[in-house]
Amino acid sequence: MYSSEFLTLINGEVNSLRSLGKYKNEAVLTSAQGPKVNVGGKEVLMFAANNYLGLANNPEIIEAGKKAMDKFGFGMASVRFISGTTVLHQQLEAKLSKFLATEDTILFSSCFTANEAFFAAIIHQTVGSGRQSVIYSDELNHASIIDGLRLVKKELFVKKIYKHNDVAGLTKLLAEDKDRNYYLKIIATDGVFSMEGELAKLPELIELGQEFEALLFVDDSHGLGATGLSGKGSPEQLGVLGQIDVLSGTLGKAFGGSAGGYLSGKKSMIDFLRQKARPYIFSNSLPPMIVAGCIRAIELVEQHPELLEKLRSNTQYFREKSVALGYKIIPGYHPIIPVKIGEAAITQKISQELLKRGVYIVGLWFPVVAEGDARLRVQISAAHSREDLDQALKVLEEVGREFRVIS
Numbered sequence: 001m002y003s004s005e006f007l008t009l010i011n012g013e014v015n016s017l018r019s020l021g022k023y024k025n026e027a028v029l030t031s032a033q034g035p036k037v038n039v040g041g042k043e044v045l046m047f048a049a050n051n052y053l054g055l056a057n058n059p060e061i062i063e064a065g066k067k068a069m070d071k072f073g074f075g076m077a078s079v080r081f082i083s084g085t086t087v088l089h090q091q092l093e094a095k096l097s098k099f100l101a102t103e104d105t106i107l108f109s110s111c112f113t114a115n116e117a118f119f120a121a122i123i124h125q126t127v128g129s130g131r132q133s134v135i136y137s138d139e140l141n142h143a144s145i146i147d148g149l150r151l152v153k154k155e156l157f158v159k160k161i162y163k164h165n166d167v168a169g170l171t172k173l174l175a176e177d178k179d180r181n182y183y184l185k186i187i188a189t190d191g192v193f194s195m196e197g198e199l200a201k202l203p204e205l206i207e208l209g210q211e212f213e214a215l216l217f218v219d220d221s222h223g224l225g226a227t228g229l230s231g232k233g234s235p236e237q238l239g240v241l242g243q244i245d246v247l248s249g250t251l252g253k254a255f256g257g258s259a260g261g262y263l264s265g266k267k268s269m270i271d272f273l274r275q276k277a278r279p280y281i282f283s284n285s286l287p288p289m290i291v292a293g294c295i296r297a298i299e300l301v302e303q304h305p306e307l308l309e310k311l312r313s314n315t316q317y318f319r320e321k322s323v324a325l326g327y328k329i330i331p332g333y334h335p336i337i338p339v340k341i342g343e344a345a346i347t348q349k350i351s352q353e354l355l356k357r358g359v360y361i362v363g364l365w366f367p368v369v370a371e372g373d374a375r376l377r378v379q380i381s382a383a384h385s386r387e388d389l390d391q392a393l394k395v396l397e398e399v400g401r402e403f404r405v406i407s
């Protein structure tokens with residue numbers, strides 16, 4: 001039974017979010033994901049999906065999924081090691097390893113789960129050594145890394161948060177720890193930071209890893225299919241493909257936007273994780289139709305470099321034009337374009353007004369970003385036409401002027 005004290009507590013929280021303008025409303029789509037979607041019976045331009053390559057509704061991916069469903073059925077009704085591994089699962093793991101230039105890959109039901117699996121599996125293995133491990137984590141890392149660390153027994157490790165992308169600060173922490181007898185040292189970072197569209201300084205982090213014998217873990221969920229000349233993510237973009245110790249990522253964004261996550265790296269690490277990663281051992285296998293669709297997505301990315309070219313040119317165009325309108329954006333070249341507004345309540349009103357006028361751009365505020373640093377997050381897709389971009393920019397200009405965030 002719910003106690004009235006508890007109900008008062010949670011209702012109070014939700015009401016307070018509403019009154020502060022921080023309540024997250026969910027727009028309901030009645031169409032497939034794409035550059036244009038249907039929301040509440042109205043067609044709007046979509047600038048709030050991680051559909052970077054426009055593959056979420058791709059007919060070839062859908063066909064691959066349908067064929068797999070005909071052959072393998074709806075789902076596996078099993079975890080991988082019992083009876084949930086098909087040839088498709090193995091093919092996708094092999095394809096990802098080749099694509100990412102790693103030795104091996106293990107699939108999870110999501111990247112959130114992959115990140116939750118990783119830290120606990122490896123650090124719990126050090127029980128009995130009498131030694132702690134240390135994790136250096138960028139302050140803006142994704143919630144799944146933060147939660148992954150929460151699943152590690154406290155006494156087994158020390159967590160050190162370094163300022164966002166602050167290589168000097170991280171170097172100092174590593175140097176201070178040089179003579180401490182930690183079992184494992186792990187540097188954990190997003191490859192692309194999802195609220196900023198900024199890349200981690202991977203070449204520097206690799207050097208630090210070598211100098212201080214620290215394992216480098218990179219979650220490249222927003223990098224895969226969105227950065228690097230051939231979509232291999234932030235390591236490719238920064239010239240260090242194949243040099244990250246452990247890569248994690250999602251199949252739920254650029255590569256068709258359905259579901260699935262992975263950890264990829266050295267074969268001995270992946271073999272170990274297949275035995276020890278609890279969300280792999282105790283959670284259902286990805287449905288074959290999704291696995292088949294993801295395989296097709298990788299093939300499409302390999303066969304159609306023009307998708308990435310279009311994504312890059314769309315991104316550059318939108319970035320330049322929004323700055324010309326007077327908006328402050330976080331500079332860069334990623335298709336995540338954060339448009340700084342400041343106050344949460346105004347940001348929420350602006351995003352509602354944009355939607356009313358047919359442009360779906362989401363607003364983000366605390367606790368997703370720091371208090372007072374609310375922003376619109378524009379996400380560009382290769383599927384946007386130049387007209388789509390111009391229409392969105394026109395509406396952004398009108399609404400921005402009305403709310404006096406640009407003059």
Ligand SMILES: Cc1ncc(COP(=O)(O)O)c(C=O)c1O
Pocket residue numbers: 109110111112113142144190192194219220221222249250251252259260261
């Ligand atoms: C950096 C990062 N890591 C992990 C995830 C979670 O991925 P998934 O949706 O596969 O759980 C996300 C998704 O928002 C993300 O942006």
